[in-house]
Amino acid sequence: MIAFEGVGKDVELHNGQRLTLLDRVDLAVGAGEFVAVVGRSGSGKSTMLNLIGLLDTPTRGRILLDGRDVSGCSDSELSRLRGQHLGFVFQQFNLLAKRTAIANTAAPLVFTTAYDAKERTRRAVEQLRRVGLEHRMDALPSTMSGGEQQRVAIARALVGKPRIVLADEPTGSLDESTGAQVMRLLIDEVRHADATLLLVTHDLDLAREADRVVRLEKGKVLEES
Numbered sequence: 660m661i662a663f664e665g666v667g668k669d670v671e672l673h674n675g676q677r678l679t680l681l682d683r684v685d686l687a688v689g690a691g692e693f694v695a696v697v698g699r700s701g702s703g704k705s706t707m708l709n710l711i712g713l714l715d716t717p718t719r720g721r722i723l724l725d726g727r728d729v730s731g732c733s734d735s736e737l738s739r740l741r742g743q744h745l746g747f748v749f750q751q752f753n754l755l756a757k758r759t760a761i762a763n764t765a766a767p768l769v770f771t772t773a774y775d776a777k778e779r780t781r782r783a784v785e786q787l788r789r790v791g792l793e794h795r796m797d798a799l800p801s802t803m804s805g806g807e808q809q810r811v812a813i814a815r816a817l818v819g820k821p822r823i824v825l826a827d828e829p830t831g832s833l834d835e836s837t838g839a840q841v842m843r844l845l846i847d848e849v850r851h852a853d854a855t856l857l858l859v860t861h862d863l864d865l866a867r868e869a870d871r872v873v874r875l876e877k878g879k880v881l882e883e884s
């Protein structure tokens with residue numbers, strides 16, 4: 660479903676030097692797979708996830724989505740593909756501060772013309788129930804705990820029924836027990852949705868739960884297991 664062929668990513672530093680963040684990465688991820696991405700801080704995990712999420716473009720190589728090379732896509736096409744196929748959960752939740760849990764959850768649906776406002780709200784309510792937040796539907800993020808905010812973010816990632824969910828250290832801002840609960844919920848919800856999960860994590864116990872583990876070192880895939 661997603662394939663990397665010789666993907667590399669460089670950035671240019673202020674002094675004009677080029678820095679390689681990712682180098683010659685080949686990867687193929689199939690439908691419904693759970694892939695954990697591990698590696699030291701700075702090894703290129705977030706860079707790889709941002710490329711898979713079509714939030715960034717490679718310097719070299721090709722990224723294929725369902726066999727289609729996305730390198731020729733315009734920004735608006737990439738936005739459309741993201742809206743159609745991808746859901747994101749970040750470490751910092753990234754909720755809209757002035758919007759309620761319902762409005763935050765419904766936000767990705769605004770990009771699809773298929774649903775009117777009533778249907779968007781109905782779907783958001785249903786998804787918030789699934790993550791156990793029926794009692795906090797009208798709450799603003801500032802009045803919610805970190806665990807609750809991340810549940811809203813999970814609901815938002817799944818509300819559009821994406822085929823691929825990308826999660827970058829989603830429990831990194833939570834205490835251990837809340838983090839474990841939120842992670843369980845994320846994995847269960849992604850399975851329930853039959854979606855693919857790509858999870859960046861430092862937690863090796865968690866990585867063992869994945870179908871596959873991709874280990875990065877200095878921008879290269881060191882091993883897969």
Ligand SMILES: Nc1ncnc2c1ncn2[C@@H]1O[C@H](COP(=O)(O)OP(=O)(O)OP(=O)(O)O)[C@@H](O)[C@H]1O
Pocket residue numbers: 670678680698699700701702703704705706707
């Ligand atoms: N735009 C940029 N300019 C310069 N250096 C960058 C840029 N983006 C990322 N880097 C560097 O590239 C390396 C890889 O970054 P990346 O965020 O992908 O690592 P990571 O494995 O996700 O790290 P962490 O676990 O700490 O989040 C890091 O050393 C980072 O500082």
